Amino acid sequence: MEAIIFSIVAAVAVVSGIGVVIQRRAMYSALLLVANFFCLAVLYILLGAYFIAAVQVAVYAGAVMVLMLFVIMLLDVGHPEPLERRFRPFKPLGIVAAVAFLTLAILVTLNSQTPARGGVPDLDNITAVATALYTRYLLPFEVTSVLLLAAILGAVVIAHKREVKGTSENGAGRVLLDPQRHLVHDRDGGRVPEKERAHDLHVR
């Protein structure tokens, strides 16, 4: 049984990993990367590393990929079709999936009489990891927290729009103060739409 699961999951992981590299569009490779992460989480569970599997799903498949997708959608590199038309064929599929999930959730909620804390399988692994983490590796652990803090600050500082710049791009000699409008203006490749420009003039 384990061998079957392993071979299936490993095959999916390899295929999706190759797909990430081969795929032309960033969005598709991101979604394939999510699939790959989940496969890796299953592999970790098979290897008995429950804690790492949970962290894999939470950190990678959750946080990192959401950040990644966010940036991909924000920058959206070269999509000729608008998003809505591309997703239209999948609409019935989405409805079916939503209804299936809802019924499943309701059934599970109604039928679960056993208490959740009944049989937690094999906590030894997690305790072992925690013991090692908080005793032998305590110093690296704390250094990691400092690293995360530095990363947060660095990301904010780098991604933050520089306000003081002397001249703005449309040569008006002043920086647009509204960040929303500045973003729109930026995305448009320097060309300010007619309405925006009128609005700008009005503001000035």
Place this chain on the structure above:
Amino acid sequence: MAGVFLRKNALTIFMSVELMLNAVNLAFVAFARMLNQVDGQVFVFFVMTVAAAEVAVGLAIIIDIFRSRRSVDVDDLSALRG
């Protein structure tokens, strides 16, 4: 895993880096299992933390580059070429 060298889109390169880190993580966990030690898993934990930090900073840099150049094509970034 050599997708880093083949792609031009900075975001795809980033995802390839993530993929490589995950491959290393898998190797770590497999060896930890084989040697019956927990140190490998602790190390995977640290690798994940560093990867998360790297993603945050890297994406910020990509956004900044996109703002100033309107492209995430790494071939456009030849300002440091001699």
